[in-house]
Amino acid sequence: MNQALSDKLSSYKPSQSAIDLIKKTPILLLVGPTGAGKDALKDRLLQTNQYHHLVSHTTRPPRINHGVLEQDGLEYHFMDLKKAERMLDEHGFVEAKMYSGNIYGTSVAEIQVAHDESKVALTDIEVQGVKEFKAFDEAVMAIFLLPPDFATWQARLQRRYGDVVDAADSRLRLQTALDELEQLLNTDHYLPIINDDINAALDEVQAYVTTRQVDPDLEAKAHATAQMLADDIRNYLETH
Numbered sequence: 521m522n523q524a525l526s527d528k529l530s531s532y533k534p535s536q537s538a539i540d541l542i543k544k545t546p547i548l549l550l551v552g553p554t555g556a557g558k559d560a561l562k563d564r565l566l567q568t569n570q571y572h573h574l575v576s577h578t579t580r581p582p583r584i585n586h587g588v589l590e591q592d593g594l595e596y597h598f599m600d601l602k603k604a605e606r607m608l609d610e611h612g613f614v615e616a617k618m619y620s621g622n623i624y625g626t627s628v629a630e631i632q633v634a635h636d637e638s639k640v641a642l643t644d645i646e647v648q649g650v651k652e653f654k655a656f657d658e659a660v661m662a663i664f665l666l667p668p669d670f671a672t673w674q675a676r677l678q679r680r681y682g683d684v685v686d687a688a689d690s691r692l693r694l695q696t697a698l699d700e701l702e703q704l705l706n707t708d709h710y711l712p713i714i715n716d717d718i719n720a721a722l723d724e725v726q727a728y729v730t731t732r733q734v735d736p737d738l739e740a741k742a743h744a745t746a747q748m749l750a751d752d753i754r755n756y757l758e759t760h
Contacts, residue, residue: 521601521623528608529618534656535611538628542614543657545635548729550644551704552665553697555676557715558644559585561665564722565642572634574643577613579604580622586680597627615652620696624649640729647703654709661732663725664700664710666745670752672716691760694753701750705743712742 548571550558565571577597582590592598599607604623607613616625626643634641645653653660667673677693704710711734715721728734 525601525605525608528605529616529623532608532613532616534614534628538611538614538631539656541628541631541635542653542660545631545641546729547631547634547641547653547657547660548725549650549653549660549662550642550665551647551650551662551700551710552644552715553667553673553700554693555673555680556665556667557676557718557721558665560718561715561721561725562642562644564718565725568726570640571642572630572637572639574626574630574634574641576643576645577604577607577616577625577627578622579624580620584681614656615649617646617648617652619646619648620692647700650703650709661729662710663728664704664712664742664746665721666712666714666742666749668714668716668745670749670756673749691757694757698750698753698757701746701753704746705750712739712746714738714742714745 548565550562552558562573566573575593575595575597577599579599579601582592582595582598584590585595590596590598601623604616604625607625607627608616612627612629613625614628614631616623618624624646626645626649630643631641650660650662654662667676704712711728713721713724724735724738
């Protein structure tokens with residue numbers, strides 16, 4: 521990525537009209553490490569017909585998930601660096617950030633659709649994106665989805681990717697997950713939810729979206745799980 525594009529990305533700010541749109545639209549953001557179950561939870565939420573999926577833009581290439589190659593316009597709007605730069609110039613993003621070496625962004629146009637359909641705007645996003653949304657409107661909801669433990673998480677990743685991920689990519693994914701967990705543990709941006717049972721996780725999310733109330737016992741348990749995962753990741757990175 522050239523320096524000009526990098527500078528535009530680091531200094532990017534959406535238009536005032538985009539910020540106003542955010543404040544008028546209920547938004548639910550799903551965060552969590554790869555393999556936490558964000559896609560499965562998102563699919564279940566979308567089946568309720570109460571949500572509009574904000575299909576994010578990314579410069580990373582499509583990859584295989586569960587044996588199927590991702591499709592443009594479904595999982596992501598795949599774009600090259602030239603299109604990313606053009607959208608930055610035209611203020612087409614609400615937020616756009618570098619994540620694991622690629623650009624990811626949420627478009628203004630997708631949020632407009634959710635607003636016009638009177639639905640909750642829903643997407644999975646990285647932690648920097650949540651920070652941006654929260655700066656625009658503290659009422660934006662953010663769920664941090666957690667696997668129940670390190671071993672279960674690694675087993676999910678093995679089923680998802682098989683042997684196609686090399687050691688360097690694996691370490692990058694672990695470090696990224698650790699950085700995300702530290703954001704959860706050190707900010708009040710998120711409601712953490714353990715995804716051990718998808719139906720229970722769905723019910724917990726729906727209750728939060730409907731009432732904006734949280735169960736303090738479930739929240740405390742999820743925070744403890746996040747701390748345990750962070751400790752296990754650190755130990756793994758130090759010993760492998």
